[in-house]
Amino acid sequence: MATLNDVSQCVLDGELDEVKALVQQLIDAGIDPITIINDGLIAGMNIVAPLFKSGEMFVPEVMESADTMNEGMKLLKPLITDGDIPSKGKIIIGTVNGDLHDIGKNLLIMMMESRGYTVVDLGVDIKEEAFVAAVKEHKPDIVGMSSLLTTTMMKMDSTIKQLTKEGLRDQIKIIIGGAPITQEFAEDIGADGYSEDASTAVELCDRMMTA
Amino acid sequence: MATLNDVSQCVLDGELDEVKALVQQLIDAGIDPITIINDGLIAGMNIVAPLFKSGEMFVPEVMESADTMNEGMKLLKPLITDGDIPSKGKIIIGTVNGDLHDIGKNLLIMMMESRGYTVVDLGVDIKEEAFVAAVKEHKPDIVGMSSLLTTTMMKMDSTIKQLTKEGLRDQIKIIIGGAPITQEFAEDIGADGYSEDASTAVELCDRMMTA
């Protein structure tokens, strides 16, 4: 019979076609759906994260793992009530106004979701007002901004100023990233954190949510 | 008979041995000492400056010109009263605390003096307090600071802060220079000007004194 470990391994290996059968076996065996999620699916993703960080897994493999997890979730979601799946936190993410780069942003979204965060993707070329509106609407814990151009990085500054002006700054943590961004720049403009790449960004958010 | 032009040419060519005889001839001919200074000696240095800037004269040649001018001045000074030689302004110059580089500073001093400025050389490794004390003592128009290290450039910032605290900032213009210094850094720390090298620094001071 399938074990929770098998489910984890299935997620790790990204075996999209097999996960459903395994999860179904566990459900049929009467295992608590929350246990299957936490000790099976999410446990699998928790092995993926460090392997990605150390360079032993590629992004497409991580994505397959995430897809596999999601496939398993589809079976489990109807069996639990909404509040039962604990979100680690809510984050809204966007590339700033004037900037179209979104590969890094999309990677982060994928990593955050598979880590248990609720993510709202605002997209690219996002104006200051749009960040403000999204914070008002979604009430996130964290706002993430990305910029790849030296001529758009200052938009992070103006967005933070706008959020401050609207009285929203204290309710959120702000993280920023992108090629021209440095820790020093983050401090200069009053962001709460900076991260070099998607996997360290996830760790940064983890630290922020537990701090 | 020698002309004012001959004196200028003599300064330009740095002919230290000949300048005395020429100047003496003009004095003997009854030419006003102030005229000899302005239209002979200083006129010569005024040709030197642009030639240096355009790379047609080397520093040692400029120094010879300056020495030649000074040699001529020695004959003329006793003939005039102190206030008659108009100083273009007074500047105090030093290399900041922790920094020993002085070649650039010394070049600037030489250029400023030969341009008609009164220069007080504070030397190298000059602490904030020493700049403050010197401003109080000498009441300069301009304070020049030099730094060649990334780890001493912030001393310019603290010196300006100290001058401000002592209520001296408004009475002076501050110029800074040195390898790691940029226009942006000058603006950041509230200096009045930045210059890349000795000859542009002189022009910068000229602009400040006439502004």
Place this chain on the structure above:
Amino acid sequence: MVKKFNQLAYSNLDDFVYGSCPNPVTTKSGMVIGGGTVYPEINFTLPGMDINDTTIKKACTIYSNIIDGVLKRAAELYAPGVLVEFETVPDFTENPKYGIEVNRILLNSMKEASEKYGLKSAIRTTPNDLREFSRPPIMRHGKYWDTMLELFEQCAKDGSDFISIESTGGKEIHDGALVKADIRTAIFALGVLGVTDMEFLWKHLVGIAKANNCYPAGDSACGFANTAMVLAEKGFIPHVFAAVIRVAAVPRGLVAFEQGCVGPGKDCAYEGPYIKAITGLPIGMEGKSAAGAHLSPIGNIAAALADTWSNESIQQVKLLSEMAPVVAMEQLIYDCRLMNAATKKGQQVMFRDLLVDSDAALDVQAYVLRPDVVMRISAELVKTQDNFLRTKIAAKLTVQELKKAINEGIVKSDRRDMKWLDKMDKAIDSIPDDAGEFYEQMKSELDMTKFIPSEYGLK
């Protein structure tokens, strides 16, 4: 009207070398690119700042300082000539008046440097492809299309020697294929969407260039293959995948030359050696001296066939010696001196092979730039004129070359590489030879909200 490339421009591998090519191009100032001398190609950009009507004056001053600084240093180091690339920041294309103003500043300083130092120079103006600012992208009309063409036209009129672009047709689909290492979708993006858009875009750009005494130079698969390289350097996707994408981008790049481009190819188009083998036109390249813009596994080998040698991009920031663009200028000039010194002694092939040997065995992305590999694959690509089929063949042949090289142990590889090559091999074999048929297949696999088929002449 459209040029056909149905044979290689070279018959002898020993003629295939940096600094010269069968069809050199002469700039207004008399630099003969591809005529025997490798020229430095200097690039630069603004430090972190906002662009608007208040700050544009400051931006102009910065550009003016940069160009004066780099040309002065070039003259001091006796550069035989300098190609300046003005790759605009997006705001300059969105507001063409900004881009036009800066282009004029550069042209003017180049003229002054010619008078003051006798320095020869030429300028490549590279507006941004803003069409992807609309999501999904509007490729054939609309405000981004209009402002982009306006900038091209006025800069050409004002005296730019060359126009280039890093066009983005198909990137909206390719981005997703990259992070999934999905070669089927990548080939669709490059070989169907990319190729089609290149035909449309470059027909217009060649027209603008020809009408204004300016050369259409070439395009770059920067947003495709260089993004793949950067992702591979970060360990995000397999190096073999990035290597295959590089070669699969060749037919897309070739379209610009079919439409009338004369080179030099864009510096960041590492697919350039293939273009040079096929067209005999000069190419720009960049490697170790562009490390300030991006790291790479091809620092030396990239120079093996370069006709201009570029730093890709650098901000105006102060280093201990000087502003970074001046530093870049100096490094490029010394690199070029060395290559040209070898040519002068008749040792260019030997020097080319040193550039090649120093990198080729250490990374699969370097391996696919080996002149012999380039010639071998290019010889197959010219056998068809169908740029979609060429794309598929390019990918297939690269997979085969790499498998062979890894099996023979002549290139370093990751333990996971063979698995990925097998996976790609299978996926490529599943692609039909006909573009239309492939599109029909792909319709069910693609996220159809991401692109507008009619913008690519598709239904």
Place this chain on the structure above:
Amino acid sequence: MVKKFNQLAYSNLDDFVYGSCPNPVTTKSGMVIGGGTVYPEINFTLPGMDINDTTIKKACTIYSNIIDGVLKRAAELYAPGVLVEFETVPDFTENPKYGIEVNRILLNSMKEASEKYGLKSAIRTTPNDLREFSRPPIMRHGKYWDTMLELFEQCAKDGSDFISIESTGGKEIHDGALVKADIRTAIFALGVLGVTDMEFLWKHLVGIAKANNCYPAGDSACGFANTAMVLAEKGFIPHVFAAVIRVAAVPRGLVAFEQGCVGPGKDCAYEGPYIKAITGLPIGMEGKSAAGAHLSPIGNIAAALADTWSNESIQQVKLLSEMAPVVAMEQLIYDCRLMNAATKKGQQVMFRDLLVDSDAALDVQAYVLRPDVVMRISAELVKTQDNFLRTKIAAKLTVQELKKAINEGIVKSDRRDMKWLDKMDKAIDSIPDDAGEFYEQMKSELDMTKFIPSEYGLK
């Protein structure tokens, strides 16, 4: 005790080449410097910041980030080994605890990189010569002398492979000679004060190194000859003057090796080729890839005889790709790959000559680094053991070499150069062969408030 160098280490010009030398030196990690491979030597420094007890933690974090970043990139690019130079900022020597702490951070990261990637590395620790903080300088005792030795000793104990310094004895006189282009005074500063101080200083440093399983590596005339080069590049003093100073600095540098240094010579000591010719020991050099630290007219030729290839220094600032030290690491590695690829094919002499030919005819400062010129002048220098006389001879021979080369039109020159060479020639001829006699003459010419004769054993 003191080594005598009375013949050249080379008899054949074709053996005199980068990457190898008769007397290589092996690091603790097994890198054989001068054993056939050119290694990258990476240097770095802090961005603009204050150093004090509050900021030192931040400074340590920066150094830690730098070293981890550069070693990671070196491993990714398969560097055969890396020499790290830790050249301290003055505050680190004034407060040895800071310097010691950072040195340990570097050593620790090197050890980690060895375990994690299998990367070989070694470290050269270079404290500052703070003795000139006293004006006039106190050379043989006092707090600056004490803290400097404290830093040397603890770093050697902690495991540094090499110790070096850019010592400053005589600089207080040389600075003024430079801006006046006064060769007589410069020769006094280098050949009397400099040489005497080097004997005193290096006797102590060699002692410290030997007592602590560490190599004394070498010194640099940075504050003398490189300052001259920078002033010449700015157009402040004649290039020929800087060229003569370069060679006149050789005997001063040689003293360190007489005292027991084993190399690699300091990167910024462009007098290194002469040292290598005379001692047969390995040397560090730097050129185009050190342009971020200073521009130069010797970007390629500097590599012709290099055993380590350095970037001199770069601040931890962000470029578009990565932090500047990582960028420098990449560039050095590619430069080294190219040199080593040539060696592997037996083409090192040919490649050396390309490096030489690409620069030697374009600037007199490059010309004096030509291996044949180096051998020719060095052959004369070993005929005497008197380092003052050697200094005078070095200057005299360089003037002659340059006059000949300019007359023959084999090196580019400024119209004013010959006048300056004649002037120097006359001035050198006015110098007696005996140091004591020269000192007596100079007493009336020197500003005796600028230096303390007894600190140089003079009366």
